[in-house]
Structures are given as structure tokens and as C-alpha cells.
Amino acid sequence: xxxxxxxxxxxxxxxxxxxxxxxxxxxxxxxxxxxxxxxxxxxxxxxxxxxxxxxxxxxxxxxxxxxxxxxxxxxxxxxxxxxxxxxxxxxxxxxxxxxxxxxxxxxxxxxxxxxxxxxxxxxxxxxxxxxxxxxxxxxxxxxxxxxxxxxxxxxxxxxxxxxxxxxxxxxxxxxxxxxxxxxxxxxxxxxxxxxxxxxxxxxxxxxxxxxxxxxxxxxxxxxxxxxxxxxxxxxxxxxxxxxxxxxxxxxxxxxxxxxxxxxxxxxxxxxxxxxxxxxxxxxxxxxxxxxxxxxxxxxxxxxxxxxxxxxxxxxxxxxxxxxxxxxxxxxxxxxxxxxxxxxxxxxxxxxxxxxxxxxxxxxxxxxxxxxxxxxxxxxxxxxxxxxxxxxxxxxxxxxxxxxxxxxxxxxxxxxxxxxxxxxxxxxxxxxxxxxxxxxxxxxxxxxxxxxxxxxxxxxxxxxxxxxxxxxxxxxxxxxxxxxxxxxxxxxxxxxxxxxxxxxxxxxxxxxxxxxxxxxxxxxxxxxxxxxxxxxxxxxxxxxxxxxxxxxxxxxxxxxxxxxxxxxxxxxxxxxxxxxxxxxxxxxxxxxxxxxxxxxxxxxxxxxxxxxxxxxxxxxxxxxxxxxxxxxxxxxxxxxxxxxxxxxxxxxxxxxxxxxxxxxxxxxxxxxxxxxxx
Numbered sequence: 023x024x025x026x027x028x029x030x031x032x033x034x035x036x037x038x039x040x041x042x043x044x045x046x047x048x049x050x051x052x053x054x055x056x057x058x059x060x061x062x063x064x065x066x067x068x069x070x071x072x073x074x075x076x077x078x079x080x081x082x083x084x085x086x087x088x089x090x091x092x093x094x095x096x097x098x099x100x101x102x103x104x105x106x107x108x109x110x111x112x113x114x115x116x117x118x119x120x121x122x123x124x125x126x127x128x129x130x131x132x133x134x135x136x137x138x139x140x141x142x143x144x145x146x147x148x149x150x151x152x153x154x155x156x157x158x159x160x161x162x163x164x165x166x167x168x169x170x171x172x173x174x175x176x177x178x179x180x181x182x183x184x185x186x187x188x189x190x191x192x193x194x195x196x197x198x199x200x201x202x203x204x205x206x207x208x209x210x211x212x213x214x215x216x217x218x219x220x221x222x223x224x225x226x227x228x229x230x231x232x233x234x235x236x237x238x239x240x241x242x243x244x245x246x247x248x249x250x251x252x253x254x255x256x257x258x259x260x261x262x263x264x265x266x267x268x269x270x271x272x273x274x275x276x277x278x279x280x281x282x283x284x285x286x287x288x289x290x291x292x293x294x295x296x297x298x299x300x301x302x303x304x305x306x307x308x309x310x311x312x313x314x315x316x317x318x319x320x321x322x323x324x325x326x327x328x329x330x331x332x333x334x335x336x337x338x339x340x341x342x343x344x345x346x347x348x349x350x351x352x353x354x355x356x357x358x359x360x361x362x363x364x365x366x367x368x369x370x371x372x373x374x375x376x377x378x379x380x381x382x383x384x385x386x387x388x389x390x391x392x393x394x395x396x397x398x399x400x401x402x403x404x405x406x407x408x409x410x411x412x413x414x415x416x417x418x419x420x421x422x423x424x425x426x427x428x429x430x431x432x433x434x435x436x437x438x439x440x441x442x443x444x445x446x447x448x449x450x451x452x453x454x455x456x457x458x459x460x461x462x463x464x465x466x467x468x469x470x471x472x473x474x475x476x477x478x479x480x481x482x483x484x485x486x487x488x489x490x491x492x493x494x495x496x497x498x499x500x501x502x503x504x505x506x507x508x509x510x511x512x513x514x515x516x517x518x519x520x521x522x523x524x525x526x527x528x529x530x531x532x533x534x535x536x537x538x539x540x541x542x543x544x545x546x547x548x549x550x551x552x553x554x555x556x557x558x559x560x561x562x563x564x565x566x567x568x569x570x571x572x573x574x575x576x577x578x579x580x581x582x583x584x585x586x587x588x589x590x591x592x593x594x595x596x597x598x599x600x601x602x603x604x605x606x607x608x609x610x611x612x613x614x615x616x617x618x619x620x621x622x623x624x625x626x627x628x629x630x631x632x633x634x635x636x637x638x639x640x641x642x643x644x645x646x647x648x649x650x651x652x653x654x655x656x657x658x659x660x661x662x663x664x665x666x667x668x669x670x671x672x673x674x675x676x677x678x679x680x681x682x683x684x685x686x687x688x689x690x691x692x693x694x695x696x697x698x699x
Contacts, residue, residue: 068101076112083116083240086156090123097130097144103137110143114233114240118156124148125160128168138176145180150233152187153312162188187311294321309334313341317371323378339385342372346389362402369405373412382412394428399436407443411450415458415478418485426493433497438508441501445514448494452487452521456529459483484533487525491535494518499540507544509553515541516556523563534564534585536592546603547635551642551672559674561600562681564593597682603635605683637667646670 075092078084084092095101096109127148131141155161161168165188171181182202189202288308292315294300300307300321307325309316316322316338326334345368376382386409397406416424433444478486498515505511519541525531537560545557602608638647650666668676 065101068105072105072108072112075109079112079114080236080240081243083114083244085116086118086120089113089115090120093123093127097127097136099130099135103140106136106140107143110140110147111233113147113151114236115151115154116240116244117154119151119154121155121157121160124155125164128161128164131171138174142176142180145177145184147233149180149183149187150237152184153310153315158188162190190308291316291319291322291325297321297324300324304329309337313338314345314368317375320378323375327379335383339383342383343385343388346385346393365402366405369402369409373405373408376409376412382409382414387413391424394425394432397428397432399432399440403440403443407447411447412454413451415455415483415486417478417482418489421486421489426489430497433501434504438505438511441497441505442511442514445494445498445511445518448490449514449518449521452490452518455483455487455490456521456525456531459531460529484531487531487533488535491522495538495541499538502540502544507548509548509550512544512548512553513556516545516553516560519560520556520563523560527563534589536564536589536596542596542599546600547641549641551646551670554640554642555672555674557674558600558672558678561593561596562674562677600678601683604637604640605679606636638663643667 075084075088092109092113096106096113099106127144130136131144165185168181168188169185171177172185174181186202287306289303289306290308291310294303294307304325307329316326326338372383372386376386390406390410390413393406394410429444433441494515498511498518501511502508502515519537522535522537525533525535542557545553548554548557635641637643646667647663650663654662664679
């Protein structure tokens with residue numbers, strides 16, 4: 023290591039003298055006239071000028087020429103280290119940073135007079151304004167020179183971060199630190215043969231705090247889009263499966279990339295403004311170092327959606343991992359109000375990007391597993407639940423620990439509206455899982471891989487879906503009791519079970535699960551007719567669309583779709599209860615599931631308690647029965663009342679009656695004798 027340090031110092035001196043001879047003379051008119059050794063402390067004139075510079079920098083930002091002059095003044099140490107540090111801290115660019123100024127400043131690092139803390143401060147500044155540097159070609163030309171600084175223990179993490187931002191495919195030719203190796207392995211896997219750990223802790227921490235808030239404020243005043251480099255969290259996997267995409271311009275992306283010369287001019291993505299330009303430059307695009315800017319650009323999302331370069335998605339996941347860890351969970355800049363506003367905007371952009379790409383990011387998934395354990399259920403609730411609904415299928419062996427346990431604690435201790443939001447979230451999650459299955463099962467012959475780290479067979483997928491359905495059943499049963507069978511919560515619960523009853527017919531998953539009694543009976547005895555009608559629709563879908571179709575498909579395809587006896591028993595029991603309750607007026611007869619003692623029923627003073635929940639006396643339909651009675655002058659057949667009820671829009675109830683009940687009219691009172699089909 024000492025030999026490398028000596029070699030680096032020698033190389034730096036040679037490079038400095040060469041660069042000084044070729045560049046400094048041309049820039050001398052721009053340099054401030056300050057003699058070396060001019061005192062800093064007690065210099066009132068200097069203090070006055072520095073105050074003026076700081077005032078302009080923090081209010082409007084410094085123009086490119088001023089950045090060049092002040093950076094050269096600071097790095098040359100003409101007035102010592104104190105002035106250098108103070109100037110560096112107020113270098114807030116108004117627009118761009120000249121690349122030549124940064125290169126000259128890098129050269130000053132080789133002189134050896136600058137304290138290491140000041141060198142670190144300068145590299146932090148470069149990382150902050152990296153995306154504002156007007157060009158990168160000269161910086162990449164001295165890639166090897168910058169690389170030599172990794173031997174310094176204090177500079178190493180910051181230099182590695184800078185090299186990470188400068189690295190392109192042609193740069194990945196010599197392996198060094200593990201975090202930089204991970205990117206090299208993506209670009210040139212044939213050159214990096216060692217195994218990279220599947221998960222690594224954050225390597226590039228938040229190095230930009232001294233300037234970030236001031237830079238954001240200046241850019242907002244100037245009406246500019248903020249673009250500053252962020253550190254990254256490494257949570258990628260050693261191997262990533264190719265994302266399964268059907269692109270509308272697949273023919274562009276599938277052209278052999280080997281024909282593209284590495285020396286061909288690259289086009290920064292920010293310079294593209296139309297879809298046609300994106301197509302024309304598809305294989306020459308250079309992604310920004312600030313990968314978060316991709317989230318707000320439709321062209322960038324189209325590029326991610328169709329390009330076959332996994333490094334782009336990997337880098338974006340790195341950036342998101344950092345943003346979740348540093349900027350969202352542990353942000354210390356701007357105070358609580360600014361933090362909430364920035365977090366809201368960030369999560370909304372992320373949700374919009376995931377909606378466009380039709381998939382979530384692995385870094386979002388990792389973040390949620392950690393965040394759910396500390397979340398209070400109210401902070402940014404719509405956004406967090408939106409992210410949660412996008413996570414890929416979780417193996418059944420891990421889903422309880424990662425999702426169910428923290429969500430259960432939140433559900434039972436939160437408000438009604440949180441319970442409803444979580445039910446909607448879990449319903450959307452199930453919808454996405456089933457949609458992925460219906461697509462990938464067709465592609466991969468039922469051997470589906472739903473994310474980058476889980477190879478899941480059909481059996482494993484069914485286990486995960488079953489666990490989710492049973493979990494929601496437990497939540498719904500207890501939640502309805504806690505909230506007094508609130509109609510709003512019941513509505514979201516029935517939304518979920520409408521999705522469940524479509525798992526086989528609509529999404530092709532051979533799975534049939536009945537709702538628990540804690541959901542069935544509150545819906546059957548609900549005081550609003552919509553809930554009863556939706557329950558009838560769900561039962562109709564189960565018998566006609568699922569059970570019947572499953573049996574017929576089994577005969578046609580000769581594939582065994584096993585439906586357990588318990589499922590059939592549950593379904594038959596529910597149908598018998600509904601028919602006896604709504605039609606036969608035998609609500610409390612033995613074997614009905616809801617049994618009350620004869621003495622207790624007599625004490626209720628209800629003469630015909632068995633008919634308390636039929637279609638005439640049911641609290642949900644009582645108003646319709648009264649209205650029908652007022653409209654007719656004399657007794658009408660039972661079928662007339664049914665037709666009247668069905669014309670009110672209760673199609674679920676209509677289909678259930680038609681598919682499960684047959685009756686014959688009596689001549690005396692029009693009431694039919696019902697028989698279960």
C-alpha cells in the first residue's frame with residue numbers, strides 16, 4: 023500500500039505539471055488577483071467580498087464563470103485552508119458547472135498541501151453537482167488518475183462513488199472495491215469472475231447534506247428542475263431474470279448491439295424530447311447519474327420498459343434504495359414539513375412509474391418489509407398502501423413474517439378508514455398476483471418467476487395465494503366484529519371476495535376458496551340491500567362459474583382439478599342457509615348454522631321469527647316490500663314481488679334465485695314452495 027501511495031504521488035505531480043503548462047496560462051485572465059500567503063483572518067476587505075459572494079450564491083446561485091473563478095481560488099489555497107472551506111460551502115451553481123473547472127480542481131488534489139478533510143469536502147461537492155457539470159468527457163479521460171485516489175483510506179468511499187458515476191462499459195476493465203465491482207459485473211461479467219454477495223449494506227452514504235437544501239432552494243427560485251447526484255444502496259441480486267416485456271417497438275431493441283461502436287457518440291437522455299428521437303438513439307443513450315430523474319420522464323420510462331439493458335434497472339434500484347433509506351426514512355434536511363412534501367412527491371412519482379411499467383421495484387419491496395414494522399398507519403397512507411399492492415408474490419414460508427404480522431398489528435389498532443384502505447390494498451395485490459399468473463403461466467408453461475429473487479412453481483404460487491386469502495378472511499372476520507359490521511368495511515371485504523371467486527374462471531388458477539363464516543353471515547344479515555345482493559352474486563359465481571366449470575373442464579382435459587370435500591360442504595351449507603333464510607322462512611331451524619334457544623326466541627315477542635329475514639321481512643328489503651304493497655290494491659303473486667325486486671337492479675340476487683331455487687305457485691296466496699336445485 024505504501025508503494026501505491028508513492029506511485030500515486032509521483033503520477034499526480036507529473037500530471038499536475040503537464041496540465042499546468044497546457045491550461046493555466048489560458049485561464050490566467052479569469053483568476054482573481056490574490057497573492058499567495060495573503061492573510062485570511064482579520065482581512066476586512068476579504069470578509070466583505072466573501073459575504074457578498076455568499077449572499078448571491080444562496081439567493082440566486084453563481085454563474086459558470088464565477089464557479090470557475092471561486093473554485094480555482096479555493097483549491098489553490100492562496101489564502102489558506104479556512105478560505106477554501108468557506109468558498110467550497112457556498113459554491114451553489116445557478117445553472118451549470120464548467121467541466122474544465124472541475125478537472126483543474128481535481129489536479130490541485132495532487133499537490134499534497136490540502137488537508138484530507140478539505141479534499142473530502144471537495145469530492146462531496148463534486149458528487150452533489152455531478153449532473154450539473156456541462157460535460158463529462160474530460161473527467162472520464164482522467165478516470166485512471168482519479169482511480170489512484172482510492173488508495174487513500176479517507177478518500178476511498180467518496181472516490182468510489184465518483185468513479186461509480188463516471189463508469190461506463192469501457193471503463194470496467196480493472197476490478198477494485200466490491201461496490202464498484204457490482205456495476206462492473208453488470209457491464210462486463212466476463213471480466214469479473216468472483217461472486218458478488220447477493221445483498222450488501224449501503225456503500226455510498228449521504229455525502230451531499232451541506233449543499234442540498236441550499237441547492238434545492240436556488241433551483242426553485244430560478245425555476246430549474248433539480249438534478250443532483252445521490253448516493254446509492256446496493257440491494258441487487260447476483261443474477262436477475264430478464265424482465266418479460268412485449269414492446270411496441272421490439273424490432274428496435276432486438277437489433278444486435280455488438281454492431282454499435284463503443285466510440286460512437288452517446289446522447290444524454292435529457293436531450294431527447296420525442297418518441298421518435300428515442301427510437302433513433304435507442305442504442306446510444308446515456309443515462310443520467312441522478313437516476314431518480316427517470317421517474318418523472320415518460321421517455322425515460324419507455325426506455326426502461328423496452329431496452330434489454332439490465333444495468334439501467336439495476337442502477338435505478340440502487341438509487342431508490344438510497345432514497346428510501348436516507349431521504350425518506352432518515353432525512354434530516356428541510357424540517358418535517360419539507361420532508362413530508364418531498365416524500366409525497368417522491369412516492370407519487372414512484373407509483374406513477376410503477377403503474378406505467380406494470381411492475382414494482384425490488385428496492386421498494388425491501389423498503390416496505392422494513393418500514394411496515396415502524397409505520398404508524400397514517401404517514402403517507404395512500405402512497406404506502408399503493409406501493410404495498412405492487413409487491414410481487416411472496417413465498418408462503420416468508421409471507422407471514424414479512425407481511426402478515428406487521429399488517430395485523432396495524433389493522434387491529436387503526437381506524438375504520440385504515441381497515442378499508444388495507445382491504446383495498448390487499449385486493450389490488452391479489453389482482454396483480456393473479457394477473458401475473460395468467461400471463462406468465464402461459465409464457466412459461468406454469469413454471470413462473472414473478473420477481474428477480476424467487477423462482478416459484480405453480481404449487482408454490484397457489485400456496486402464497488391461499489395464505490393471502492385466508493389472512494384476509496381472518497382480518498375481515500375480526501374487523502367486522504370490531505367495527506359493528508360497518509357497511510363501508512363490508513363493501514371492501516366483498517370486493518376482495520369478488521376477486522377470489524374469479525381466480526379459476528378469469529385467471530386460470532385452479533383454486534376455489536369459500537369466505538369464512540365471519541364474512542358470510544354479516545353480509546347475509548346486513549341492513550343494506552347492496553351487501554346482500556353482492557353476497558348472492560358471489561355465491562352464484564361460485565356455483566355456476568367455478569364449481570361447474572371446474573368439473574366440466576376436468577372431463578374435457580382429463581386433468582385432475584381436485585376440489586376438497588370441505589369446500590363442497592361449505593358451499594352447500596351456505597346455499598341452504600341463504601335459501602331457508604331468504605325464501606323458505608326457516609331462519610332458526612336446526613342445522614341452519616345460526617341457532618337460538620326456543621325460550622330466547624319466544625322472549626323476543628316476534629310471532630313468526632322464522633320469516634324475520636326472508637325477502638319480505640329482511641331489514642335490507644323491508645322498504646321495497648312496503649313500497650310494493652302500497653302500489654298494488656290487492657294481493658299479488660309472489661313472482662310479481664320478485665320481478666319488482668329484480669327491477670331495482672339487484673342482479674346478483676336474481677341470478678342466485680334463478681340458479682339455485684325452483685318453486686311452484688300456490689293459488690291461495692301466491693307464495694311458492696322452494697326447492698334447492
